[in-house]
Amino acid sequence: MKFNMIGAAAVAVTLLLAGCGTPAAQTSASPSPTKSVAAKKVPDVVGKPFSEARDLMAAAGITYEAVGSDGVKFTDKPDGAVVVVSSDPKAGEEIQPGAAVTFKIDGTQAAVTAAAAAKEAARVRSLRYSFKCSPSGSAITAKDNQSFTKLQEIWAAPLFPKFKSCDLRVGGTWYRDKFALEPDEAAVVKQVGADGGDISLPSSTYGSVLLLCALPPKDGWDTKYGEYPSGGPKIRSEAKAAAAMCPDAPFVAELVRVAGGVPPAPKTAMSDGRFVVGKDIAAGAYQVAVPSGANGVHDCYWERTGPQGGTIDNDFITFAPQGPVVTVNPGEGFVSRSCGSWTKVG
Structure with a gap:
């Protein structure tokens, strides 16, 4: 029994020694494989x-x-x-x-880089002009203004035929104040000066030309600075510049007419006022239009005068159910007071 205990102990020691004597190469862990990144x-x-x-x-x-x-x-x-x-x-x-x-x-x-810079400059330039146009009165003070950045936007606006005025700012500055002109703008002003226009304030001159492109000019605008054929170099020079600047304007023919010094054709319709027959209005027969819903024409006075002012014919109409008809001849003067709108009928 004693022998067996000693033998068992010897076996245990032998096994322990055998475990301690295992070579390191046999007991160390294998290295992890390197993770590859796919192309x-x-x-x-x-x-x-x-x-x-x-x-x-x-x-x-x-x-x-x-x-x-x-x-x-x-x-x-x-x-x-x-x-x-x-x-x-x-x-x-x-x-x-x-x-x-x-x-x-x-x-x-x-x-x-140059192309990108040009593109950005064009974007900034497209926002340089700020128009405000009104159908009711002066665009400077009107509350019903509509805003635009391009002439084409104004012409395409539904209210374009009713716009009475437009105001303009260039680079945030009112066009009648001083602002720096771009090279193409300065070239326009230079040409206006060469044609006899007023360029004492170049920025204002350019703004005036640009506004001529915005709306059809008012009646009589071309004679504001003098009569034909010798007067009006200021407005003619600006009209010429505007016609060149906006040749696609729907009223460019009027700009071209004034630029060429051509007198306006006599009108065939008129309201109350004083007119020279053959110059302001065409010769012929005119009738007063009865206002819609009105019971004829009331308290209307008209007069035909000779070249030296003598009265040829006149009448004060208390009541005319269909509106009076008057025939005027070249060289005469014609006066209308409280009659309303006359239209050529013959």
Whole structure:
């Protein structure tokens, strides 16, 4: 029994020693395998705007750089609208992690930068003019003004035929105050001066020309600074400049007429006032229009006068159910008071 206990102990010691003596190479853990990062495929960006190509690369997790058609690397981001003409690596090819795709841009950095600057300048210029037009009265004080930034917007407005006036600011400054002119604006003013116009305040001159393009001028505007054929160099010079500036204006024929020094054609309709037959109004027979809903024409006075002022014919009409008819001849004067609107009927 004693022998067996000693033997068992010996066996245990032997096993313990055997465990302690195992070589380190046999007991150390095996190293973990290195995790590999898969290569990525290059998206197809050729022919696409740079902004779209950039977004495709971001979505694919790939970095990029851009070079111009001259091979020079862009130091600033190209304008988003420029086109990518090639990529290296090409579309579908694999690129290793950390590597970058090279875009070749249609144009050099200098050209692309200049084009972007011109585009921004054009955007700013498109907002340079601020018009306010009113159908009720002076656009300076009217509360029913409509705002525009382009002449074409004014002409296309539903109320365009009813607009009575427009006001203008250039770069935030009222057009009759002093503001710096752009080169093309200064060229317009220079031409106005060469044609005999008033350019004592160049900015105001340019604003006046621009406003001539906004609305059809009022009756008699062309004789404001003198009669034909020798008067009115100021307005003729501005009309000439406006006709050149806005040849697509719906009333450009009127600007061209005044620019050429052509007297206005006599009118065939008139309201109360004094008129020279053959100059202000055409010769012929005129009748007063009975206002809608009215019971004829009341308390109307008209008079025909000779060239030296003598009365040829006149009448004070207390009541005319259909409106009076008067025939006037070239060279005569015609006066209408409280009659309303006359229209040529013969």
